[in-house]
Structures are given as structure tokens and as C-alpha cells.
Amino acid sequence: xxxxxKMPRKIATNQKASELGFGRKVMTDGRMMNADGxxxxxxxxxxxxxxxxxxxxxxxxAAFFLLCFCCFIVLNTVFATAYCLIGIEHLSxxxxxxxxxxxxxxxxxxxxxLTTVGYGHISPQGLTTSILASVESFAGLLAFxxxxxxxxxxFSRPRAKIVFSEHMLIAxxxxxxxxxxxxxxxxxxxxxxxxVQMMVAINQRDEAGNVLRNYYPLxxxxxxxxxxxxxxxxxxxxxxxxxxxxxxxxxxxxxxxEVMVLVKATEETNQQMVHARRSYTTEEMVWxxxxxxxxxxxxxxxxxxxxxxxxxxxxxx
Numbered sequence: 001x002x003x004x005x006k007m008p009r010k011i012a013t014n015q016k017a018s019e020l021g022f023g024r025k026v027m028t029d030g031r032m033m034n035a036d037g038x039x040x041x042x043x044x045x046x047x048x049x050x051x052x053x054x055x056x057x058x059x060x061x062a063a064f065f066l067l068c069f070c071c072f073i074v075l076n077t078v079f080a081t082a083y084c085l086i087g088i089e090h091l092s093x094x095x096x097x098x099x100x101x102x103x104x105x106x107x108x109x110x111x112x113x114l115t116t117v118g119y120g121h122i123s124p125q126g127l128t129t130s131i132l133a134s135v136e137s138f139a140g141l142l143a144f145x146x147x148x149x150x151x152x153x154x155f156s157r158p159r160a161k162i163v164f165s166e167h168m169l170i171a172x173x174x175x176x177x178x179x180x181x182x183x184x185x186x187x188x189x190x191x192x193x194x195x196v197q198m199m200v201a202i203n204q205r206d207e208a209g210n211v212l213r214n215y216y217p218l219x220x221x222x223x224x225x226x227x228x229x230x231x232x233x234x235x236x237x238x239x240x241x242x243x244x245x246x247x248x249x250x251x252x253x254x255x256x257x258e259v260m261v262l263v264k265a266t267e268e269t270n271q272q273m274v275h276a277r278r279s280y281t282t283e284e285m286v287w288x289x290x291x292x293x294x295x296x297x298x299x300x301x302x303x304x305x306x307x308x309x310x311x312x313x314x315x316x317x
Contacts, residue, residue, distance in 0.1 A: 037277030
């Protein structure tokens with residue numbers, strides 16, 4: 001019989017533990033999933049370029065444009081230095097001057113060649129300079145094709161802009177209590193056939209005294225809706241069917257309990273499947289509280305979701 005980690009507690013339900021891919025012994029400490037849905041795991045890479053495309057796609061827009069600008073500067077600097085080493089006199093239309101003037105003229109000629117703008121007042125002379133200019137033009141075509149592909153990948157990447165409440169509540173429900181969290185869709189597009197799964201991960205001891213990480217599904221009052229236009233409060237009743245029925249706040253903390261939420265839906269704009277994840281630890285659970293109102297009316301009388309108040313709650317006796 002598998003028992004509770006630090007107290008002789010037993011799981012109330014007869015359902016079998018699931019396996020999520022985290023292992024039963026590796027992730028017994030800390031949280032397995034971060035609050036933003038990313039996994040709290042570091043994988044050793046086989047090479048430097050293994051995750052380049054992934055990082056370029058998911059990095060913030062400001063960082064992406066800054067990286068592109070820095071690459072543009074570095075590439076032009078390299079070719080400008082090469083033109084200066086060949087000799088500034090091999091660039092027609094440039095009067096040799098100071099080192100700074102020569103480099104500046106070579107740099108701006110490089111930027112014109114790299115972008116294929118070519119104003120025409122400066123042109124290469126000689127075989128070596130012409131070959132270097134053609135190589136730079138080819139590099140510019142490849143670079144801008146790469147940036148265009150990355151821009152398309154960033155814009156077309158399916159994402160579910162789901163906003164979750166910062167806390168999970170243990171709130172009054174019927175004649176008992178229930179685990180509750182709330183979420184809303186922040187995008188103007190619609191999500192259809194939205195489905196939610198919720199499960200809890202807790203530490204338990206087996207008969208040999210080994211601490212294991214077990215995962216149990218948490219049944220929801222409603223786990224699937226056809227249209228996700230407003231907010232949605234997910235409810236798991238803490239009744240006899242719940243794996244954590246009768247657990248106190250201290251019980252959940254001692255078992256390092258973590259509730260993981262998995263959301264999948266179809267995005268109406270591109271008809272692609274999108275996913276969202278959220279994790280709640282015991283530090284993010286509020287006992288004896290309930291969510292405040294989040295639906296109001298705009299000036300036209302239409303229902304309006306106050307997304308910024310998605311996590312607003314108030315204490316109850």
C-alpha cells in the first residue's frame with residue numbers, strides 16, 4: 001500500500017496513478033512545471049545550434065529585432081574591414097582620406113551592397129573587390145531570406161493567449177469545498193472545442209519507505225466547452241472521489257503537492273491546435289476564498305470580460 005509522504009495518509013480514490021513523463025523519483029522536490037507553463041527541466045544539448053531555431057522563434061520581439069540589428073552591424077563591419085584591407089582606392093567614387101573616413105565609406109558601400117540597394121556613386125574596381133562585393137550580395141540574399149522565414153515563423157506560430165488566475169482557490173462548493181481556478185482568452189479570435197485536464201502530483205512513500213512522485217487526475221465539473229468567449233472557472237469538487245479528499249493545507253504542503261493544468265483548443269483563425277499550461281503549488285493556493293465578478297457590460301450593453309481582474313478574489317468564512 002502506498003501511503004502519504006510524511007503522515008500515514010492514504011489516497012481516498014481507487015484510481016491508479018498516472019505517469020506524465022517526469023519520473024516517479026526524479027522530481028520529488030521543487031515544482032515540475034513553472035507558473036508560465038514551461039517545464040522546470042534543463043536538457044543537455046548535443047551541439048551549439050540544436051535549439052537555435054526554437055530560441056529565435058520564442059524570444060521576445062525586442063530581443064529579436066535587436067539581434068537582427070546587431071548581426072547587420074557585424075556583417076557590414078566584417079565586409080567593410082575587408083574592403084579597407086584590399087585598398088580603399090579600389091572603390092570608385094571614394095576619395096582616400098583618414099582611417100575613419102575610409103572605413104565609413106567602405107561601411108556604407110557594404111550596407112548598400114548587402115541590401116542590394118546600390119545607389120551607384122560607389123562601385124568596385126578590380127577583380128578582387130568585385131568578387132568580394134558579389135560574395136557580400138549573395139550573403140545578403142541568404143541573410144534576408146533567413147530573417148523573412150523567421151518573421152513568418154514568429155507570426156504564424158499558433159499560440160493560445162490564455163490568461164490564468166494567479167492563485168488557485170479552495171472555495172465553498174455545494175455542501176463542501178472545491179479546487180477552483182479561472183482563466184480567460186485575451187485574444188480577439190475565438191477558441192473552439194476547448195478542453196482542460198487537471199492533475200495533482202504528490203509525494204508518497206511505498207512499503208519500502210521510498211519516496212515516490214505520483215500523479216492523479218482531478219475530475220472537473222465541466223472539462224470541455226464548445227466556445228471559449230468569456231471567462232471560465234474550472235471546478236474540482238473535493239468529495240470522496242477526489243484523490244486529495246480530506247487533505248488539509250499542511251497535508252498538501254508536506255506532500256509537495258502541485259496541481260498542473262493542461263489546456264488544448266482549436267484556434268479559429270488558422271484552425272490549428274493550440275496548447276496552454278499552468279502550474280499551482282501550495283504557496284499559490286488560497287483557502288476559504290472565492291473569485292470576484294469579472295463580467296460587466298460595455299456602453300453598447302455587450303458582455304465585457306475584465307481580463308485584468310481574472311485573479312481577483314475575496315475571503316469567505
